[in-house]
Amino acid sequence: MRPVSTFVVTPSIPSELLPLKELAYNYWWCWNSEAIELFRRLDSQLWEEVRHNPVAMLGKLSQERLQHLAKRPEFVNAATAVLTQFRSYMDTRGWYSTLEARPASYIAYFCAEFGIHESFSTYSGGLGVLAGDHLKSASDLGLPLVGMGLLYQEGYFRQYLTENGWQNEQYEEVDFFSLALTPVTSSEGKPLLISVDMPIGKCYAQIWKVNVGRIPLYLLDTNVPENTIPALRDVTDRLYGGTIDTRIMQEMMLGIGGMRALRALGIDPSVCHANEGHAAFFMLERTHQFMETYSMSFREAWRMTQASSVFTTHTPVPAGNEVFDVATLAPYFKKYVEGMGLPWDEFIQLGKMGEAKKEDGFSMTVFGLRGSSFRNGVSALHGEVARSMWSDVWSDFALEEVPIEGLVNGVHTPTWVAPELAEIYDRYLGSEWRTEPWKEESWEGVDSIPNIELWRVHQRRRDRLVLGAREHILSKHHASLTQEQMSTINECLDPDVLTIGFARRFASYKRADMVMRDMERLSKIVLNADRPVQIILAGKAHPNDTLGKELIQSVHQKIKEFRLQKRIVFLEDYDMDTARLMVRGCDVWLNTPRRPHEASGTSGMKAAVNGVLHCSILDGWWAEGYDGKNGWAIGRGEVFDPEEQDQADSITLYDVLEHAIVPLFYDIGSSRVPDRWVDMMKHSIRTNAWRFAAHRMVRDYALKAYIPAMDGFASITANNGGQAKEMVSFFDAIEANWPSVRVSDVVVHGAAHANVGKRIHVTARVNLGAIPTDAVVMQIVYGTVNSKGEIDPARSTPMTLVRNDEHGSIFEGSYECDVSGMNGCTVRVVPVHPALRSLADAHKVAYPIMTS
Numbered sequence: 001m002r003p004v005s006t007f008v009v010t011p012s013i014p015s016e017l018l019p020l021k022e023l024a025y026n027y028w029w030c031w032n033s034e035a036i037e038l039f040r041r042l043d044s045q046l047w048e049e050v051r052h053n054p055v056a057m058l059g060k061l062s063q064e065r066l067q068h069l070a071k072r073p074e075f076v077n078a079a080t081a082v083l084t085q086f087r088s089y090m091d092t093r094g095w096y097s098t099l100e101a102r103p104a105s106y107i108a109y110f111c112a113e114f115g116i117h118e119s120f121s122t123y124s125g126g127l128g129v130l131a132g133d134h135l136k137s138a139s140d141l142g143l144p145l146v147g148m149g150l151l152y153q154e155g156y157f158r159q160y161l162t163e164n165g166w167q168n169e170q171y172e173e174v175d176f177f178s179l180a181l182t183p184v185t186s187s188e189g190k191p192l193l194i195s196v197d198m199p200i201g202k203c204y205a206q207i208w209k210v211n212v213g214r215i216p217l218y219l220l221d222t223n224v225p226e227n228t229i230p231a232l233r234d235v236t237d238r239l240y241g242g243t244i245d246t247r248i249m250q251e252m253m254l255g256i257g258g259m260r261a262l263r264a265l266g267i268d269p270s271v272c273h274a275n276e277g278h279a280a281f282f283m284l285e286r287t288h289q290f291m292e293t294y295s296m297s298f299r300e301a302w303r304m305t306q307a308s309s310v311f312t313t314h315t316p317v318p319a320g321n322e323v324f325d326v327a328t329l330a331p332y333f334k335k336y337v338e339g340m341g342l343p344w345d346e347f348i349q350l351g352k353m354g355e356a357k358k359e360d361g362f363s364m365t366v367f368g369l370r371g372s373s374f375r376n377g378v379s380a381l382h383g384e385v386a387r388s389m390w391s392d393v394w395s396d397f398a399l400e401e402v403p404i405e406g407l408v409n410g411v412h413t414p415t416w417v418a419p420e421l422a423e424i425y426d427r428y429l430g431s432e433w434r435t436e437p438w439k440e441e442s443w444e445g446v447d448s449i450p451n452i453e454l455w456r457v458h459q460r461r462r463d464r465l466v467l468g469a470r471e472h473i474l475s476k477h478h479a480s481l482t483q484e485q486m487s488t489i490n491e492c493l494d495p496d497v498l499t500i501g502f503a504r505r506f507a508s509y510k511r512a513d514m515v516m517r518d519m520e521r522l523s524k525i526v527l528n529a530d531r532p533v534q535i536i537l538a539g540k541a542h543p544n545d546t547l548g549k550e551l552i553q554s555v556h557q558k559i560k561e562f563r564l565q566k567r568i569v570f571l572e573d574y575d576m577d578t579a580r581l582m583v584r585g586c587d588v589w590l591n592t593p594r595r596p597h598e599a600s601g602t603s604g605m606k607a608a609v610n611g612v613l614h615c616s617i618l619d620g621w622w623a624e625g626y627d628g629k630n631g632w633a634i635g636r637g638e639v640f641d642p643e644e645q646d647q648a649d650s651i652t653l654y655d656v657l658e659h660a661i662v663p664l665f666y667d668i669g670s671s672r673v674p675d676r677w678v679d680m681m682k683h684s685i686r687t688n689a690w691r692f693a694a695h696r697m698v699r700d701y702a703l704k705a706y707i708p709a710m711d712g713f714a715s716i717t718a719n720n721g722g723q724a725k726e727m728v729s730f731f732d733a734i735e736a737n738w739p740s741v742r743v744s745d746v747v748v749h750g751a752a753h754a755n756v757g758k759r760i761h762v763t764a765r766v767n768l769g770a771i772p773t774d775a776v777v778m779q780i781v782y783g784t785v786n787s788k789g790e791i792d793p794a795r796s797t798p799m800t801l802v803r804n805d806e807h808g809s810i811f812e813g814s815y816e817c818d819v820s821g822m823n824g825c826t827v828r829v830v831p832v833h834p835a836l837r838s839l840a841d842a843h844k845v846a847y848p849i850m851t852s
Contacts, residue, residue, distance in 0.1 A: 011058050014070035019083035024054035025180045026211040028086055030117045031136060031414040033422065035082050041075065052577065053119035056178040090214060094142025096702065103714065105270035107145040107706050109134065110258055110279035112250070113156075113239055114149050116212060118576040120179055121155025121172075122219070124239055125505050125540070126602055127314055129576065130378075131275055132212075133412035133602075137694035139213030140414075143702060146267060147217035148258040148282075150250060151176070151208050156239045159540045159573040160476070165556025167541055167549045171238060176221070181208045184218070184265065193226065194260040196252050199331040203232045205253060207261050218265065220257050240542070248324060248332050251364070255281025259289060270713040271706050273310040274372070277322050277364030283309055283371035288340055294721035298342045302371070303724040307835060308713035310705045311372035313365055313404070314599050316385040317509060323361035324351075354392035369393055369404070373712065373837045374705040378600040380406040381623040385596050394840040398781070398794035403838035407704065408621055409600040410697035413437040413689070416606040418584040420457045424449055437689065438696035446686045451678040452671065458587075458611055458681070463495040465585025469536055469569060472581075476572050492566045493534050498665045500615075501586030501607070503538040503574055506548040509597040512539065513551055515590065516558050517650040525657055526567040531666045533657070534567045535590075536582060538574035583607040588661060591616035592649065595639055605692040611681040614688075615656060617649065621692060630684040632656050708837065716835060727835055730775070734831045734844060740769040742808070743848045746827055754823065759814045764799070764827040764848070767808035773801055777832040777839070778811040782825035791824050799827065 013021055020038070029035035030052075039054045040047045042061060050056040069075050113128030114135065123129060131147070138145040157169035184192045184207040191206045204226040210217040222235040234242070235249045242250075255274075259282050262269060274280045283305050290301035315321050326348055337347040350370050351362035369375050369390055377386040383406020391402050414434060417425070425433050428449045432442040473489050474481070481489070493499070506512050515535065516522060526533045537555060541548025552570070559568045571578055583589065589607035591598070591614070598620035605621060608614055614631035616622040626633050634652050639645065668674045690696065716723045745765040750758060762780050778799040786792040799813030817823060831842040 011061070011066075012063060013058065014066055016070040016076045017066060017079060019079040020054070020058060023079075023083060023086060024058060025182070026086070026213065027116050027120075027136075027180060028089065028139075028211075028213045029054065031412065032082070032085070033419040034078075034085070038078055038082050041078075042069065051119045052117070053178065055180050056119070056175075059178055092142075094140060094214075095699070096142040096144070099702075099707070102707070102710055103270075105144065105710065105713075106267055107143060107271045107273060107710075108148055108258075108262060108267070108269035108282075109138075109145055109273045109275065110148045110254060110282050111275040112149065112254060112278040114147060114217060115576060116210070116217075120210075121174060122149065122152060122239065123576075124156045126600075127276060129579075130409055130600075130602055133410070133415065133694040134275070134698060135212045135215045135217060136412040136415060137410075137698040139215045140412075141695060141698055141702075142214065143698065143706075145215055146262070146269070147210075147212070147215060148254070148262065148279075149217065149219050150236045150239075150254055151181075151219035151221040152236055152239045153221070153223050154238045154241075157540075157543060161552070161556065161570070161572055165553040167552050169543050171241075176208065181210055181219075183207075184209050191224070192264055193224065194220070194257055194264050196257045196260070197336065198232065198249055198252070200231060201229055203227060203235060203249065203253065203257075205236070205257050205261070207265070218258075218261055220253055220261060222253065244324070244328060247322075248329065251278050251281055252332060254279050255283070256285040258282055259285035263289065271308050271310065271709040273312070273701075273705070274368050275312050276314050277368050280311065280364050280368035280371065283367070284337070284340075290721070290724075291340060294717070294724075296721055296725060297728070298340050300721065300724045300728050303727045303835075304713075304716050304721060305371055306373050306841075307716045307724075308709050309372040310374045310376075310701070310709060311368040312376050312378065312407075313368070313386055313390075314378055315365075316377070316382055316389065316599050317507075317597050318389070322364040324364070325361050329362055353390065354395045366390065366393060373841070374405075374709060375403060376405040376407040376705070378406075379408045379621050379624065381596055381619065382406055382599040394843065396843070396845040397840045398791070400793045401796075401838075401840050403840050405704070407697070407700050408624060408692065409602050409605070410692045410694040411602050411605045411609065412694040413609055416580065416583060416609060418457075418461055418610055420460060421584075421610060424453060424457055433689070436695075437693040438699055440690045443686050443689050446682045449682065451673050451675050454611065454681065455673045455678050459495075461585040461610070462499055462587065463585075465499065465536070465581055466493045466495045468581045468585075469493055469571060472571050472578065473569065488565055492569055493536070494532070497532045497534045498588070498662060499586050500533065500535045500588045500590050501537075501582045501612070502535065502590045502592075503571075503579060503582050504591070504601075504603055506539045506541040506551050507545065508547045508551065509594045511592045511594055511646065511649075512537065513555055513558075514592040514646065514650050515653060516555060517646065518654065519558055519562050521654050523562050523564065525654070525662070526564060528662075531662050532567070533662060534569075536569055536571060536586065538571040538578055538582065540574055579603065579606070583612060584610045586612050587665060588612065589614050589616075591620075591622065592634065592653065593617055593619050594642065594645060595619040595635075595637060602692075605688065608684055608688040608692065611685055613661075613677075613680060613684055615653075615661065625688055625692065627687055630680065630687045632660060712835065712837075723835055727833060730833055731831070731842075734771065734775070734842075737768075737770045738831075738844050738846070740767070741771065741829060741846045742767040743827060743829055743846050744808075746848050748825060754817050756817055756820055758817050760817060760825060761812065761814045762799070762825060762827060763802075763810060763812040765808045765810055766829050766846075768829075771831075773804075773809050775831060775833075776829050778813075778827065778829050780813050780815055780825055780827055782815055783823065784819055785822045785824040791826070796828075 023029050111131040113123045115123030115129035115132040154171040160168045186192050193204050195202045195204045205220040205222045206224050208219045227233040287301040287305045290304045351367040377383040386404045387402040429445040436442050583606040589604050589612050601620035604614045617634045618637040743766050747763045749761040779796040781796045783791045783794050797815050799811035802810045828847045830839050830845050
C-alpha cells in the first residue's frame with residue numbers, strides 16, 4: 001500500500017533539551033566521552049537498543065521522559081556544557097591553520113565506505129573505518145576537506161551463524177531519517193539531484209550531508225522517484241552487493257556522480273584523493289570538467305587531473321585489485337569517453353600495465369596510478385610490495401624508483417582509547433596526547449603512570465570485555481538457547497585469565513585458524529589449570545567468499561569438537577562496537593596474515609594505544625612498529641611455500657605463547673601486579689601511539705600529498721591552464737624526437753682500484769637531436785650488482801653538461817663508493833619537466849646501447 005503523501009515527523013523536544021538535537025546531528029559526539037555519556041543517561045536500555053544512535057533515541061523517547069529530563073537542572077546543565085564544548089571545538093582553528101596560507105579551496109576525499117560509527121552502516125571493515133578515522137582527524141586538524149561516498153539503503157550485512165557455524169547474511173533497510181543525515185536541497189527547497197548516464201537510462205541520485213566534526217561528508221542515494229527502473233534505484237542498495245554491472249554503476253556514481261555532486265554544491269576542489277580503486281572514476285569526470293572550464297583537449301585536462309590527484313592502494317593481494325572485463329565496461333563508458341575526444345583504445349590503455357595483452361582487463365588500480373601524481377601504499381612494507389606489483393606501469397625504471405610511497409595508516413586516538421584509560425592519560429600526560437597525538441613527546445609521560453593504576457584500569461576493561469562478550473552471545477541466540485546452553489554462555493570466559501583477541505575479515509590469507517592448526521597443543525595451553533588462556537574471535541567473510549565462510553565454520557566446529565566453548569568464543573556480527581570492546585579489553589592482540597599480504601592492519605594499532613600487546617607476523621604496520629620490546633613477532637619476516645609457511649608460523653606461535661606470553665602475564669609479584677608485563681604495556685604505548693595515530697597519518701598526507709598537489713593545481717591552472725597545454729606540447733615533441741636519442745662514449749674513471757670512499761668519475765655523450773639539453777636530465781645510475789648482473793638497488797646522481805660539439809652533448813659527473821663488493825654503474829637520459837613530481841612519470845629513458 002502506497003501513501004498519497006509523505007512527510008517527516010520529528011520529535012517534540014523541550015527547549016531546555018534542544019542542545020541534544022544539535023549534538024545528535026554531528027558525529028563529533030561519538031569521539032567525545034562526555035557527549036556519549038549524556039546520551040546514555042537519557043535511557044541506558046534504549047541506548048543499547050538503538051545501537052548508540054542519538055537521533056533514533058530522541059525519536060523513540062517518550063514525551064514524558066523528555067519533559068522529566070527538561071525539569072532536571074543537573075541534566076540540562078550537563079547538556080549545555082557539552083554543547084558549549086562542541087561549539088568551541090567547531091570555532092577553533094586546527095593545526096592546518098598554522099601552515100603557510102593558501103588560496104581557499106577544498107580537498108575532496110572519495111571512498112566507497114565510511115566507518116564513522118556502528119549505528120551508521122556505511123562500512124564493511126578496515127577500509128571504511130580508516131576512512132572514518134581520516135575524516136575525524138582531518139576535522140581535529142582543521143583541514144579544508146570534504147568526504148564523498150555513497151549512501152546504501154541496506155548498508156552492509158548483519159552476520160548470523162547457523163548451529164554448524166555457517167555464515168548467513170541478513171540485510172536490514174536503513175531508515176535515513178533516523179540517522180544524523182540531512183538531505184541537501186536546492187534554492188527552491190527540493191532535493192538536490194545529479195545524474196549519470198547508464199546503458200539502461202539516466203541514473204539520478206539525491207545528495208545527503210553528514211557532519212563529522214568540521215568535515216562535511218556528502219553521500220549519494222539512487223533510491224529516488226526519478227529512477228523509474230528498479231535496477232537504477234538499486235544502484236546504492238548494498239555496499240559491495242549485486243552483480244558486476246551493479247559494481248560498475250556504483251563506481252560510476254561514486255566517481256563521476258561524486259564530481260558532479262561537488263559541482264552542484266558549489267565546491268571546486270583543488271585536490272581529489274581516491275581512497276582505493278573503487279573511487280578512481282572521479283579522474284575521468286574531473287578531466288571532463290577541466291575540458292569544459294578551460295576549453296582544452298582531453299590530454300591537456302588529464303595533465304591537470306594528474307597534477308592534482310592523490311591515489312591510495314590498500315590491497316597487496318592481486319585478486320583484491322578490481323579488474324573489469326573490457327567488453328563489460330564498453331556499454332557504460334564508450335560513448336562517454338569518446339564524447340571527450342578520447343579514443344576507446346586509449347582509454348582502455350589507461351587501465352593496463354606496460355605491454356598489455358588484448359585479453360587483459362581494465363584495472364582500477366592501474367587507472368588510479370596513471371591518473372595521479374602522488375600514490376601510496378599504507379605501510380612501508382606495503383609500499384615495497386606495491387612498487388613490485390605495479391612496476392610495469394613504469395617499466396623503464398628501477399623498482400626503487402617506482403613512484404609509490406609507503407605512508408602507514410593510523411587510528412583516530414580519541415575514538416579508540418577507553419574512557420577510563422583516557423582519564424589516566426589526562427592525569428599523567430596532560431592534554432597533549434589529545435591535541436597533538438602525533439608527537440613522540442606527547443606520550444613520554446606514560447612511564448610516570450604507576451603500574452598498579454594502569455593495571456587496575458586494564459583489569460576493569462577486561463572485566464567489561466568478558467561481560468560484554470557474554471551479553472553479546474546471549475543477545476544473538478536468546479530465542480533458541482536451551483537452559484544448558486545459557487548456563488555455558490554465562491560461564492564462558494574468565495575476567496582473571498589471559499585474554500587474546502583476534503578480529504578481522506575472514507579471508508584465507510589472514511589465516512584466522514593458524515592458532516588452531518594443532519588443537520591438542522592449543523587445548524593444553526588454554527586449559528592449563530595454573531596459567532589458563534582464553535581467546536575471543538570475531539569477523540565476517542565477504543558474502544561471495546566461500547573459503548572465508550568455510551574458515552569461520554572450521555573455527556566454530558573445532559571449538560565444539562574439543563569442548564573449548566568456555567575458553568574460546570566467536571562473537572558474531574563484528575562491528576565497531578564489538579571492536580571497541582575487544583581492543584580495549586584484551587591482553588594480547590593476535591594477527592597472523594601470510595606475509596606480505598597484510599597491507600596495514602589498523603585493529604592492532606587500536607589495541608596498542610590501549611596498552612594491549614601485539615603478537616603478529618612481521619607484516620603490515622607491525623613490520624615497522626615492532627622494536628623487539630613492545631610486543632612479540634611470529635617469525636623473522638621470512639617467506640616460504642604457503643603450506644610450509646603455515647606450519648612453521650603455527651609452531652612459532654605456540655612457542656611464543658608457551659614460553660614468552662603466558663609466563664610473563666602470570667609473573668605476578670607481591671603487589672599483585674605483573675610489573676614486567678605492565679612495563680611492556682607502557683613501552684608499547686610510548687612507541688606505537690604517536691607513530692600510528694591518524695593525526696600523524698593525515699598530517700603526512702597534508703605535507704606530502706595534499707599541499708604539493710594544491711601547489712601543482714595552482715600552477716597548472718594559472719593563465720587558463722597554460723602549463724597543461726605547454727606540457728602536452730612538450731611531451732609531444734619528446735615523443736616525436738625520442739627515437740633518435742643516443743647515449744654513447746661512456747667512460748668510467750677510477751674503477752680499477754676502487755675502495756669505499758673513493759670517487760668514481762663518469763663522462764658520456766648524448767645525441768638529443770632536436771631536443772634541447774634543458775629538457776632532459778643526464779644521470780649516473782650506480783649501486784651493487786646482483787647475481788643476474790643488474791644494479792640492485794639502483795641509485796642515481798645528476799651529471800653536468802660540459803660542452804656541446806658536432807656529435808652531441810658531453811656530460812660528466814661523479815659519485816662516492818660507499819659499499820664494498822661487486823659494484824657497477826651506467827648512465828641514462830630522462831626527459832624532465834618542472835610539473836612532474838617524479839622522473840618516472842615522463843615514461844621515457846635512454847640508456848647506452850649495450851654490445852655483446
